[in-house]
Amino acid sequence: MTASVISVVDLGVRFRRNRRGRRNFKDLFAGKNRRSRPGEFWALRNVSFTVERGEAIGVVGRNGQGKSTLLKLVAGVLLPDEGSVTVSDGVAPLIEITGGFVNDLTVRDNVYLTAGLHGMSRREIEARFDEIIDFAEIQDFVDTPYKHLSSGMKVRVAFAVIAQLDEPIMLVDEVLAVGDKAFREKCYRRIDEMLAGGRTLFFVSHNERDLRRFCTRGLYLDRGSLVLDSSIDDVLDRYNAEYNS
Template sequence: MATPVIRVDNVGIRFRRNRGGRRNFKDLFSNRDRRSRPGEFWAFRNVSFDVQAGEAIGVVGRNGQGKSTLLKLVAGVVLPDEGRVEVNGGVAPLIEITGGFVNDLTVRDNVYLTAGLHGMTRHEIEDRFDEIIDFAEIGDFIDTPYKHLSSGMKVRIAFSVISMLDEPIILVDEVLAVGDRGFKEKCYRRIEEMLAGGRTLFFVSHNEKDLRRFCTRGLYLDKGKLQLDGPIADVLDRYNAEYHR
């Protein structure tokens, strides 16, 4: 069997309630035992799965079950407290995609900055600049400070930049919650084009229609565990049955 593009091996991650987030930097080098301390809880534990190149995986579960955290582990933004995450290939992270943009810079400068931070060369950005702007449909605002854009326009330009990356793995986390119907469909078609080109999709969403549209396989997280790994239809049926009972 081919080497997985994503391997999650017996992974666990914990948080602190009393600090509202992850452990601090000092804690990374102390208290490395696996016992939970006062105020700590495990978001999930003993989670294992492999993803092969070209698969489209949907992650489902109730709020607070670690879906977005799992995506951030794959992206390398968060480190596990237990186990190991291996990613063989670059990622295009459609996760909190407007977070890296600088308010006081223009749209043009933000395109160069963000695309550059994700590994595109200046020549590649120049070659794709018009395509990025045309896709986002904000050509009249390229020299406007980013902070003056509407929330929908910010999502448009951010999605356009990240979706131009040639990375083999796409990570998507509810990024299309903002925007008009026409632009959402445009983004969906872009994702389908990427999948048709053999890219791998790791997709977190509460939208069952979107999950069925893009994904063939599902992961169901609940009560700190991976409850089911299987065909997306089976995973959604199990999730809906348990969520609504």
């Protein structure tokens, strides 16, 4: 029997319109009232689903419908206001992947720092360092301060580091849309290899071609609600019919 690696039950999360970010700690721990206060809105509510080990799930919906918020909840970056998110395996978060890199450090130091923060030991990083640099195609910039790299080079370094993680679940949020065509294809081949190795994929994207390439199942979010959980073809067909109507 296949085991669930992600379980989402009656999930709800809310934000404030009138200021940036989540509620403060006082808000989080004071009271049990779940009604929205003035200026608040529910980004997600009453969302439930499970993901089995080895599945490739595509999350579909227009901008502002809760897709990236859902991904961050699964990654543990955000905490829910209602319901629960249970993740039984480790995650490799390909979301906002250049975040956490330090501009004044060299590429070499950033690789060690970022890989270490994601749980790789120094010995593991040393063993994979050349592979990371080769994948990113920045052999001539290893000792260059990170801030001097182009935006495309920064994305290549970040993906190359995260792609070395052995975590069973991949969380991907449009990050590959930034690189050039040749590097995107290189990343896609790497994701194909990971899927062939039994990894689980949770993929947020507006790119229909990518969704059909990688995913077999889809989740369609609209106004913070899960309106369809079906095959990726069914989900995309409904999304296209409603979006273009």
